[in-house]
Amino acid sequence: MPGVTTITRVRRRGLFAKYVTSLVGLVVFVLAVNGALEIWFSYRQTRTALIGAMAEKAEATARRIEQAMTDLERQISRVTRASVPTLEQRRADYTLLMQQAPAISQLVLIDGQGREALRLTRATGATGAEDVAHDQQLAQTADKGVSFGGVSFRNRRPFLKIAVAHSGREPAATVAEIDLQFLSVLVGDAQTGKVGAAVVIDPQGRLLASSREADTLGDDVAGLRQVAALLRTPPQAVSSGQDGDGEPVLVASRQVARLGWFVLFEQPRSQAFASIGDLLLRIAGLIALGLIVAIVASMILARRMLVPIDALRAGASRLGDGDFGQRIEVRTGDELEDLSDQFNNMAGQLQETYAGLESKVEERTRDLEQSINELKALEEVGRAVASSLDLDAVLPTVAARALEITRADAVLIFSYDPMRRRFDLAEAKGIDAPAGGAAAYASIDADDSVLGDAANSGQPIAVPDLSAAPDHPLKELALAAGFASVLVVPLLDQHGALGALVVLRRSAGDFPDNLIGLMRTFAHQSELAMRNARLFHEVDQKGRELASAHDTVQQQAAKLQEQTDQLKNWNRSLEDRVEKQLGEIERIRRLERFLAPQVAQLIAASDGHDALLDSHRREVTVVFCDLRGFTAFTEASEPEEAMKVLREYHAAIGELVFRYEGTLDRFAGDGVMVLFNAPIALPDHTRRAVKMAVEMRDALDALTDKWRHRGHSLGFGIGIALGYATIGQVGFEKRLEYAAIGSVTNLASRLCAEAAPGQIVVSQRAYGTVENCAEARPIEPLTLKGFSHPIPAVEILLWRETSDVDADTNDTRAAASAGRAS
Template sequence: MPGLETIPRTRRRGLFAKYVTSLVGLVVFVLAVNGALEIWFSYRQTRTALIDAMAEKAEASARRIAQAMTELERQISWTTRASVQTLEQRRTDYTQLMQQVPAISQLALIDGQGREALRLTRSTGPGGGEEFWRDPQVARAAETGVSIGQTRFRNGRPFIVVAVAHAGRDPAITVAEIDLRFLSELVGDAQAGKVGIAYVIDPAGRLLASSRDSDTLGDDIASRRQVAALLRDPPQALASGQDGDGNAMLVASRPVAKLGWFVLFEQPRSQAFASIGEVLLRIAGLIALGLIVAIIASMLLARRMLVPIDALRAGASRLGGGDFGQRIEVRTGDELEELSDQFNSMAGQLRETYAGLESKVEERTRDLERSINELKALEEVGRAIASSLDLDAVLPTVAARALEITRADAVLIFSYDPLQRRFDLAEAKGIDPPTDGGVAYASIDADGSVLGDAAQSGQPIAVPDLSAAPDHPLKALALAAGFASVLVVPLLDQHGALGALVVLRRSAGDFADNLIGLMRTFAHQSELAMRNARLFREVDHKGRELASAHDTVQLQAAQLREQTDQLKDWNRSLEERVEKQLGEIERIRRLERFLAPQVAQLIASSDGHDALLDSHRREVTVVFCDLRGFTAFTEASEPEEAMNVLREYHAALGELIFRYEGTLDRFAGDGVMILFNAPIPFADHTRRAVKMAVEMRDALATLTEKWSHRGHSLGFGIGIAVGYATIGQVGFEHRLEYAAIGSVTNLASRLCAEAAPGQIIVSQRAYAMVEDWAEAQPIEPLTLKGFSRPIPAVEILRWRETSDAAADTHETRPAASAGRAS
């Protein structure tokens, strides 16, 4: 079969290998991802559980140590009762206290003059004659009641001094030296039977107690990462650290209240996460098992698919060779079987197509011959139209060729007389007037005839059976001449009807669409011939008229040349003025992008407005506004999001600033400053400023709600002040700005800083100028930076402008415009 080639048996890459590789890879990927997630969650759960357990133990140990020290203070305080009068009684109390509290190694009594009056030392203790109570922390016990000294170490044992002032009028102080070895027992009990260690450090990072016997008390371990983090100010949260050998440890810590000590529980990470290794082995086994199952399943699936695919390939090869009677047998019950059915169906369709191909070729050949004949007829008609402007020579050719192409019985061509509103016979083929009654067709009225209806609608009208059609002049004439059907095609141009092309048949029946289309083409040719003939007559008539008017045209030509020269001069002058004005407008537009429109127009103009930009003093209304929380927002957000928020914020404010004709002094991030009454004066400048601020607050309320939905917490505040300021240009030769300088700008800025989100604060003078239009409430006088006394201020609640006030505002606009024009 032409157009089909035998499918090659070679393949760049076998389907078997593709399916096996894909399925095995998918299974391994899924198992690997599942294993990674399981390891991660196991790690997180194990780590969290261990840290929480150690944190609970550290909290319990810190609480027990704090309770133990509190109990020691209470027992020492018992010996300071006021009823004891003699040293012997005090000695007896001290002896009893040392018997009850083994942790106390020494007790001493310091009298009101700071001398040691009594000292009692445990015989089994290390003893020592040093006056440890001279510690500055101990000396403060007289002021605070209880004072705890710094930790001391003797012979590898930690001690701490506790001083308690006596109650009542007795100015003496009892000083006790506490042996801190009991701390190791407390943390050792909490760590018993567990892997890891627990220890206590003092504020200097020295080891006070440890659950591990090999540790030396008093060692400085402040260099360890976790200890250094705790000793920082403020301390950092702990979750990991290192032991003395640099091994990674899990760490949990808690402070001991009032003492500045820290209890730490640690466990080696290698022991804590030993269970993770079992998870890894289990996952590796699952991956190996899944890999074996995937290989076996993919091999079976690939083999099951390759057998029908080979059958399809062989069948396609036979179809390519022209064997359309061969059937492809595939019984898989899936898409492959459906594909084989489609191949078989295609083979049957191809066989049927070949069977009917010859008849279709003959039919197409006949259509082609008919089309060629039609084109030849149209070509002949076109040559006749191009070669002659005489209708008597062109219309017979059109009618003869139309009669030949349509195989009708008669063709009539009528011309239309708009004055008489009738169609006159211009050419006829197939009708013999002397014998066939054709003379009756010489003239047909447009009103009430099918020719007039076709001309009015502009579309061909086909009457397949004249006997069943409504009565009209053409019907009676056609039936009388023996015709049974008629097709009327109007001849039209842009001015109206030119005539009609009528096709008559002696047999009834519908006219084919292609025949109607072909007759419309002949109608266009007839229209062209009629238009050409009419134009020829008109041109001939106009030629005679032009000959008579030639002399007049020559006379007027000289006048026209003179007027043309004047018009060229005027056009040249007008173009120069327009070009200059367009340049001025473009310059103003460029300036308005960087300056306030009022300032830009003054700078760009050259009609005396520059004086308004010179330094002068004037009363102005200054509006300051900015966003609350914008600095924190920019620190926590991406720069692109901050720029998006600023664009929305500036767009919302800018529309209101231009509407109320304020002068935008500057954009400084989220801060905006607007001037009113400069450089263009306004009689109602304060009212404009306050009303604009109320609308700004309403507009920003909607915008801040939108921002809050995006997770941004931003507010909007406004401050307004009225006063005199020096107005003009500031800067240097290459960079000038229009600015206002004076205390009024500082006041507006400070009022804006005091405004809460959604609040408008105005100076008392500004409120006095708008109190008839604005509803407000007084606030406490404000102490502002840069002002020596409190500033009275008012909060604007809402704008309640009446129709009369609105009319007054509109009346002030012409005055403002007049001020601008001046």
């Protein structure tokens, strides 16, 4: 039989190649898809995390820049609020400001006529009369109070002008030039990585600061894509762009809103995604390893499957030649071994009956043909099961071959859902008519049904005549569709039911045992297909979960290490800051026992100023004031009303004391004593004291009117004296006070006692220092207790500056003061 041998070899080589190619292709496809998904998700996560980190740094840097500019504005505004009469004093204030703010390179004072009155730079200082009336920045300052100019560059260094209008009546402004070189330090501290960069640009796209040493400040970078997007109206932030060399970079930006600047952080894409390249190499290695394992495994499995098939084919060939004494030896323990046993049984029966049963030759031939058909059907089903893990591709083949072998009218394959305890239709062959359509068998409950009984018993159930069988769901459906008999074969594994194979016939009658056995073989094939599909699904799911868990563990480990390092740094920094702040708080608490809060804060913040509290002799201005008629008022009023009046009184004068930087020496009841020029030296202390007294009198005039409406007759008197006193701390460790001892305090107290309601009595010496700023009226020398000679004094009527701008207002106040005196 040379021809038969040739055909067998060709088929064996084709089947072997098909098994190997299918298994290898499947493994490579799964690995490739998994690798592609892993690369994509890794890329997205890396990109999102990196851009988010750069955005946080850009936000923090923008806030630091805004805070730095706000601090400079506050420092400049502090010198504009002080009223300084001379340029030399203004020069001293400017000098102190430039010592405190190294970023300020130049200060210019512009008077009310728009002319430069004083210029102070870090090299020299000069006065002049240069006309700057047309300076647009100064025009904006008159309306806004504070104005920021544009950025200019000198020797590739950026500078910014800040103009601040002076407060009070002085029509002037201070223009400060800020050296923006400190911005490079801010962005350098926040730089991301060794090859990343942080830059600051102005609204014209010029470079103000950069963490790259190779960048030149002042260069126009508006042509870069990410910068051009920010300079549009409105600004449009982008996450990618290119650097000066045209290389692609990742970008995160934030705007410094008040100045219109932009902070950009850039990271080269080649550095950001370096880990993706390593991942590609690992995946390529994994695919290569999977390919090798798949090839070896497929060759072994294909050979193990083809050997018994070759034996079966060889046995069938010998049986066809009439060699009935030959037996096929197959020890695979599966359906192929059952098939070989059937071949052997068939050979034995043929050998027994061949000699005398010539009449049965035709029948046996038909049986052999049937067996061959069954073998081919089993081979086709086995090939379908081995070549695919997709139930949708395997079950149609099983159902079609079962329908062909059994010559039944319909074959149904059900899958079992243990959660809902029902059988769901997975495949149907032979049901085409609408009355018997597959939709009618879509779902059958396991309880009280022949499918559930077969699954529970683990054995096939044959119903030769459905009309005589007990009622169950399948019976009703089959009879309605015109079927008369049914065979149900359960699909089982070690865990329980997988489904059921159902054979339907339109004619009643028993099912042969060999047909039932063959259906069990088909059922085994269906079970194998279902188990393989479920196992593949579980392995694929576990693989994905394991890969995801591995990535999660690596990310969490990296984050934990980073957080641990940050926590160590924060702990060291926090210990130093807490120790320093505790010392400062203790100093402030000790000073606030006897000093005004702003004085205590100044001394605590300035090293070496504790000596100001030591006892020493100094010229001071003493202001003493109290309420007239307060003793009688307290005797006639309820204590609650008296306390309310005192609170209103203290609130009115206390704010003025702190505004004029006086030291509250005594605060007992309605009597208040205020020192000027101690402990902090004030060059215009008498002027401050007299001006404060005038504002106190005006404030108390409105307050006494309010009290008068409430039925209280109270007045307010003030005494002011200038002289030398011994200044220092008195008391003991747990209770300290800052006091002034000398005749000047007694004189201020006596002058206050002599003052009528609404009257300010000032010693002649004190008036001599402010006579150009105050309008007064002489009074008769006063004979005061404790003083051997009459004391010359004057009454302050109103306060006026050296200019006559408010002459009309001063006349009005003078008339009002004269009315009070009379």
